[in-house]
Amino acid sequence: MKKVIYMMAGMALAAAATGCVDTEKPVYTEPTTFTLNRPPLQNELLETSGDMETTATFGLVCSQPDYGFAAQAEYNAQVSLSDTFTDEVKDSDGNVTTPANYVTIENKNVNDAHMSFSTYDLACAMCLLLGIDDEDAYAQYVADGGATTGIKVYFRATAQLKGVASSFITSNVVSYNDVTLNYAVKKPGFIYILGQLNGWKTPDAGSLEHYENWKLFEPEVGCKIYAATFEQPAGTAGFRFTTALNGWDDGKVMVGYQADDGNHDIDKEFSNEGNVGSMFKGSAVWGKGNWQTNFTEAKPMTFCVSLVVKDKPKVWFIIGKYDVTVQPDQNGVNEPVFTQVK
Numbered sequence: 001m002k003k004v005i006y007m008m009a010g011m012a013l014a015a016a017a018t019g020c021v022d023t024e025k026p027v028y029t030e031p032t033t034f035t036l037n038r039p040p041l042q043n044e045l046l047e048t049s050g051d052m053e054t055t056a057t058f059g060l061v062c063s064q065p066d067y068g069f070a071a072q073a074e075y076n077a078q079v080s081l082s083d084t085f086t087d088e089v090k091d092s093d094g095n096v097t098t099p100a101n102y103v104t105i106e107n108k109n110v111n112d113a114h115m116s117f118s119t120y121d122l123a124c125a126m127c128l129l130l131g132i133d134d135e136d137a138y139a140q141y142v143a144d145g146g147a148t149t150g151i152k153v154y155f156r157a158t159a160q161l162k163g164v165a166s167s168f169i170t171s172n173v174v175s176y177n178d179v180t181l182n183y184a185v186k187k188p189g190f191i192y193i194l195g196q197l198n199g200w201k202t203p204d205a206g207s208l209e210h211y212e213n214w215k216l217f218e219p220e221v222g223c224k225i226y227a228a229t230f231e232q233p234a235g236t237a238g239f240r241f242t243t244a245l246n247g248w249d250d251g252k253v254m255v256g257y258q259a260d261d262g263n264h265d266i267d268k269e270f271s272n273e274g275n276v277g278s279m280f281k282g283s284a285v286w287g288k289g290n291w292q293t294n295f296t297e298a299k300p301m302t303f304c305v306s307l308v309v310k311d312k313p314k315v316w317f318i319i320g321k322y323d324v325t326v327q328p329d330q331n332g333v334n335e336p337v338f339t340q341v342k
Contacts, residue, residue: 026069028164035063036157036171043177046153048123050182056119057108058176062157064113065169073159073167074110077117078102079125080154083173103128104158110310115157123184126153130181138183148181188218191226191255193303195239195290203245211245216303220326223334224307227324229341232301238263238290241305251288255305255313258289265292266317276320277340284313291317304336 039060049056060077067073078085080102089098103125107115130146132138142148154175161167194203198214201207216226232239240256257264270278274295284305304316304324321341329335
């Protein structure tokens with residue numbers, strides 16, 4: 001009998017302990033410290049690139065801020081030519097009177113504290129900070145004795161929980177001490193379309209010239225929405241998109257209907273019975289599945305892909321020729337706006 005009583009008592013204590021754990025909720029705390037590690041190669045040569053399509057990167061590593069619970073923060077970096085970072089100053093009307101002396105560059109994997117940045121983005125940031133906005137300005141900078149080698153560039157990391165303004169925090173300042181400067185000015189980003197319309201040519205380095213004619217461009221630099229109008233052929237015609245010409249096997253850079261190979265017919269999913277102005281709108285994934293049409297005749301079609309929310313791509317396909325502009329929605333998230341080309 002005593003054994004039964006002891007067992008029941010033990011079960012009751014366990015249940016009580018479990019109940020306490022279940023009712024505990026994480027409490028959000030605004031972090032006060034956030035550390036960016038000194039780069040191990042900070043005294044080694046760091047060459048920037050003027051080539052928008054470069055794959056060259058450099059790294060920074062930071063700690064994870066203490067938000068009071070295990071949270072997935074977004075990490076980026078700010079770049080300055082001064083070890084003192086100063087924010088922009090606005091007047092009472094909201095006009096900028098003194099710009100910030102730093103530029104933010106985007107981490108290639110925004111949720112990774114082991115950050116990776118394009119050397120092209122760094123060159124763009126440095127040129128912007130130096131007031132270089134075209135090739136003539138760069139030539140004048142060089143003619144005036146402006147440094148292009150041995151430049152000391154300063155960085156601080158930023159972290160923020162998505163959608164929580166008070167969670168934003170900046171780190172201490174570190175530097176790379178031997179950076180080269182190349183002329184680079186931000187241009188509209190682009191992705192490629194793959195499909196029957198361009199012969200399903202292998203998307204690799206050898207096809208770079210071919211795919212020059214099959215790009216979707218950002219209407220606004222940095223908006224992460226890409227659009228273009230192409231002739232979608234008659235008959236069964238599949239397509240998907242890719243952010244890099246890495247061959248057929250790298251589904252991680254492709255935007256498609258599903259992760260695996262396959263086709264999804266969308267003919268019946270267009271509004272307005274497939275006439276001009278008919279639109280298909282849907283979610284996408286990083287993967288190799290194709291959307292597929294089966295038109296009785298070739299039709300111009302405007303393709304639009306949003307990578308604004310990186311892990312939740314979206315697509316719009318609208319029959320006809322349309323200009324695409326960008327407008328923030330009620331939550332401040334960029335969305336495409338379509339205007340028919342007469």
